[in-house]
Every structure is written in C-alpha cells, then in structure tokens.
Amino acid sequence: MDTVKKKETLIEFPRGIPGFEEYKTFKLIEDEEDPFLANLLAVENGQAGFVLFRIQLFLEDYLPQIELADEEARLLEITQTDTPEVWTILTLCHSDFTKTTANLRAPVIINRRARKGAQFVLNDDSYSARYPLFADLAAPCNHGTERRQERG
C-alpha cells in the first residue's frame, strides 16, 4: 500500500494565502508518480491544507494570462532562468469527486528553486474561482454552500 514515494518541499509564502495570512511556511507534498496533484499543508497548522492541481499541464491558453508584476517576481525571487510553476487550488466535492472545481481566478505560483510561493488574484473576470475540473460534469456539488451569483 505505502509503496508510493512522497516528495516533500518546504515553500515559504511571504504573504501567506488569502484567508490564511498568518501561515507563511507550507509543506508541498507530491506523489512521485502523480505529476498533477499535490498537497499543500501549513506547517504551523496541521488542519490547514489544500489540494493543488498543476494546471499548466492542461490549459495552455491560461498561462499567458499570468504575468507577474516586478514586485511579485521579486517576492518569489524569480530570476531569468527560473520557470515558475502554475498551480490552482481545488475545491473538492467529497460526495462526487467529478464535481471538483479549480480556482482559476487565483492561481498559486511556485518558484521551486527559491522555494517561494504566492497566490495571486487575476484581474480578468472571465476566470472563475469555481471552474469545474471536468467541464462535461459541471453540475454543482450538492455538499457545497449556495452558489454565489456572478457579477456582471
């Protein structure tokens, strides 16, 4: 059962994560056989954890939308030779995992070399914070709270 190798990397989030600003250090746990998913756990709080999805392997037209300001690039210590990784936070639907959504509005950018990360909120209103992971199964999770209406 426990034959899958896990890789753990400590990543500093200098600004925390919106809603969790008090936690600055997270442990990124990856399954060596699964390049798509990772678990991000707050080191200071064992209950605060996120499932991350490596979105850059899927939505090619999404990446050019992510352009970091100089100040943001400095925060992540990005140099010219770095290729920051683009992840999104998944909101899982435990009654039916096919109804999982991805937060495209606020991707998590990780500079693995410098071990820095941040979640940035994109300006573009067309990216949803609850984008269905499987587009053909877009019905909302019945365990979620009420759907927020989109603002026009």
Added chain:
Amino acid sequence: MLVLARKIDEKIKIGDDIEITIVDITGDTVRIGIEAPRTVRILRHEVYEEIVKQNMEASKQTEIPQELQKILSNKKPWPR
C-alpha cells in the same frame, strides 16, 4: 483619504502610468474606466473576499483522496 470631485469624462492620474476615467453615472452606480499596466492588480474588493471564502472552503484537505487520483488518471480534465 484624498477625496476628489469629478464629472463624467473627467480623469484622475495616479503615478506615471495609471489613469482613471469616470465613464458614466447612473443613479447610485458609477462606471469607472481604468488604464493601467497589465501587471497592476485591480480588483473589485468583493473579489478578494470571494477568494478568501473559496480558500476557506478548499482548506481542510490534509491529504489527496485516492479516489480523485484515480479519476484523474482515467479522465483528463478539459478535453479541448
């Protein structure tokens, strides 16, 4: 806080490369045009709150469910 009175089509300049225009005023709604470099983060305040709320909802995952891994290995998201 600096408070300025502006009429429709009048502008405000912030720094060298940000310009704000009052586009329209209807009842209690003001439409504002913002010209700024793409890397300047501009958000309705509620959007940030929405992200906080979404993060709260997504935050209790201390491990990756095997079932989700299984689904993702069989079914790729966004088949475009």
